Amino acid sequence: MLLTKAKEMNRVLYIDLTKKDNKIEDREDLFDEYLGGSGVAIKLLEEECPKGVDPLSAGNPIIFAVGPLTALYPSASKTVAMFKSPLTGNLGESHTGGRSAMAIKLAGYGAIVIKGSSDIPLYLAIHGDEVKFKDASSIWGIEAVAVGRILREVEPGAGVRTIIRIGRAGEKMVRYACAVCETYRHFGRLGLGAVMGSKKLKAVVISADKSIEIPKEKRKEYKKVYDEIQDVVVETDAMEKYHDLGTAGKIYEMNKLGGMAYKNLESASAPEEIAREFSGENIAEKYLSRRVSCAHCPVGCIHLASLRELYEPGYYFKTSTIPYDNETIYALGFMLGMKSAEDYLRLIDMVDRIGMDAISTGVTLAWVTEAYERGIITKEHTDGLEFHWGDVQVYSEAIEKIVGMPNEFYQNLAKGVEHASSVYGGQDYALAFGGNEMPEYHTGIACYLNNLTGARHSHLDSAGYDLDQKLIGKEFTLEEVVKGLLKEEEWRQILSSLVVCFFARKVYSAERIIKALDAIGIENWTEEKLEDLGSVIHRAKMDFKFREGFDLAKLRIPKRIFEVPTPHGILKEGDIRKAIEIYGEMIFYSHSSSKL
DSSP: OEEEEGGGOOEEEEEETTTTEEEEEEOHHHHHHHOSHHHHHHHHHHHHSOTTOOTTSTTOOEEEEOOTTTTTSTTOOOEEEEEEOTTTSSEEEEEEOTTHHHHHHHTTOSEEEEESOOSSOEEEEEETTEEEEEEOGGGTTOOHHHHHHHHHHHSSOTTSEEEEEOOHHHHTTOTTBOEEETTTEEEOTTOHHHHHHHTTEEEEEEEOOEEEEOOGGGHHHHHHHHHHHHHHHHHSSTTHHHHHTGGGGGHHHHHHHTOBOBTTTTBSSOOHHHHHHTSHHHHHHHHEEEEEOOTTOOSOOEEEEEEEEEEETTTEEEEEEEEEOHHHHIIIIITTTOOOHHHHHHHHHHHHHHTBOHHHHHHHHHHHHHHHHHTSSOTTTTTTOOOOTTOHHHHHHHHHHHHHOOSHHHHHHTTOHHHHHHHHSOGGGOOEETTEEOOSBOOOHHHHHHHHHSTTOOTTTTOHHHHHHHTTTSOOOHHHHHHHHHHHHHHHHHHHHHTOOGGGTTTSOHHHHHHHHHTTTOOOOOHHHHHHHHHHHHHHHHHHHHHTTOOGGGOOOOGGGGTSOBTTBOOOHHHHHHHHHHHHHHHHHHHHTOOO
16 A cells, blocks of 8 residues: 655546546645645636536536545545536535545545546546546436445445445436435535536546555654544534434424424424424434444444335335434425424435435425415426425425426426526525525524525535524624624635534634644644635635626525514514625625735
8 A cells, every 4th residue: 555645645636528538637736725625626616617617518627625634633524526506506515424535535636626528427436546437327327325336346445435426316417416425425515416417427436545654753743633633522522412413403402492494484493293203302212223424533423214114015124224414304304394204214215316405305395385385386387296295205206206307397496496486486485595495594694694695505604503593682783793604604614625524613623723734744834824714715715606607786585584583583684685795895805804
C-alpha cells in the first residue's frame, strides 16, 4: 500500500465521459488556499461549468471533493458534491457520508471532476490510479439499492470501497433525483441523481489503495489531538443525542413547540396522537433494528428500522431495513398527514429504491394533495388518482408515476413544486424557497431567511431553525438575525471544506481545527484566517448563483408561511423582504472586509 503525506493529497482526477478519458493534475494551488471540500469544489465549479449551461447537458460538471481531515480524524467523514442544480438552476451542493470520503481520499485524490456525457449507460470503476469505463446497460433501469448489491459482487475493494449510484428517478432525470451511497446515505438535495442520469452515468465505484503518512516529527502531536477529539465525540454529550434516538429524537418536541409543518403547513403542529406515533421514541421502540456509522465516525447516527410485512397468505413475510430521520419523518409523514409510522416507512423505502430526494418528494405530493382538494388539480391531471391526506397507496402510485411520467402533469411534477405550481396555480401554498422544497421547520423568521438566502437553500446552510429557538421570548432586530445567520453560514464553509460532519460542529472549534491541521503538517492557520476564508468561500458560492441568474429581489415567498403562527407568532412579509435586503448588503460588506 502506497504512503502519501497528509499535506500532499492535492491531486484532482479529471474524467471525460464523452471521450472515455481521464487525467490527474496536482492542484496544490487550490488546496493550499481553500483547504478542500466546498472551498475547492466551488473553485473547480467556476473553472469547469460554463455560464448559463443547461444543468442536464454534457457541459455541467460533477465535482466530488474531500478535505484535509478526511480519513484522519473522527467524524471528518463527509464528501461534498457540487454541480449546477437542475431543480433550482443555480448552485447545486449536496453532502453524504458512508465510505465515500474515505474511499476518495485513500484512492489518492482530493477531488474528482466528471465532465461530458456517455453515449451508452456506463459506470466508473476507480481503483486508485486505475480508471475504467464499464458498460452499465445490464443495470440500467435497476433500483438504486439493487445496483449496490450487484456491483459489490463484481468490483474489488470490499471494506475500502464506495458505490455511488442512481435509481430510475435519476435515469429519467426527475429534477430532485438523488444519488445513493452505501444504501443508507444519500447525496439527497438539488438533483445530483438527475445530472448523473443525463450523463448516462449509473454509478461511480471508488476503492482505496493508499494510506496517509503523518510526518514523523508530528506523530506524537497527531496522536494527542486525535485522542482529544475522539474523547469529546464519545465521552461527552456533544454528539450523544445523535447516537441515542438520532435526529428523530427532536420530532415530538418540535411539534409541541409549534414549529412542525403538518399537511402542507395547514398547521404548525400535528394532533397529539400523530406526534406520538412519529416520535423518535415510538419508532425506536417499535422498529429500530440497528445503528450504523459512516467510515471513521464512532457515533452511529444512522438509525435503521426493520419492517416485517406479510406479502402472501400462509406466513410469507419479507423484512425490509429502512433508514429514518427527522427530515424524512417530516416530509413523508407529517406533510402528507400520514397516521401510521409503518406507512411512512413504506414510503421512505420506496423513495430510496427509486432514488428520489425524500424532502422534495413529500413537499411536492403535499402540494398536489391540497391542490386536488381545492379543485385546481383533477383526476384528469392525476391519471385517475384521487389524492387524500394519509393515503399511502395513492402516494406510492404517484411516486411511480412521477418517475414513469405517463402524462404532462407528472412530467411537470418531476420538475418540482416551484415549476408545477407555476403551471397549474396554487403558488400561495407551494412550499419552495429559491426553487428548493421546504425543509422541516416553521420556527420563525430565521429559518425562512435561511431557506431563501442560503447558498444551497438548505436548512443546514446556517441552521436558522436553531437561531429561531434560541430567540424565543427575546427581543431582537432584523439586523441581528441576518448577522447571526451570515456568521454561521460563513463558518460552516470551513467545516464543509475540512470536510467535517455538521453534527460534529461543536466538537470542531476553531482552536481544535488549527491543532488538527498543524498535527498533520498543515501549518500557519489562525482563527482569523479561517473566518476570512469562510467569507471568501461563501461569497464565491453566491457569485456563482448570481452569475446563473439568482436575484435576491425576485425571490418568491409562499403566502402560506404568513398565515400559520410560528413560535414567534405570525410572520410579516415586509419583515422578511427587509431582512433579505439587509442580507444582500451584508454579504457584499462581509466580502469587501475580508483580509484574504
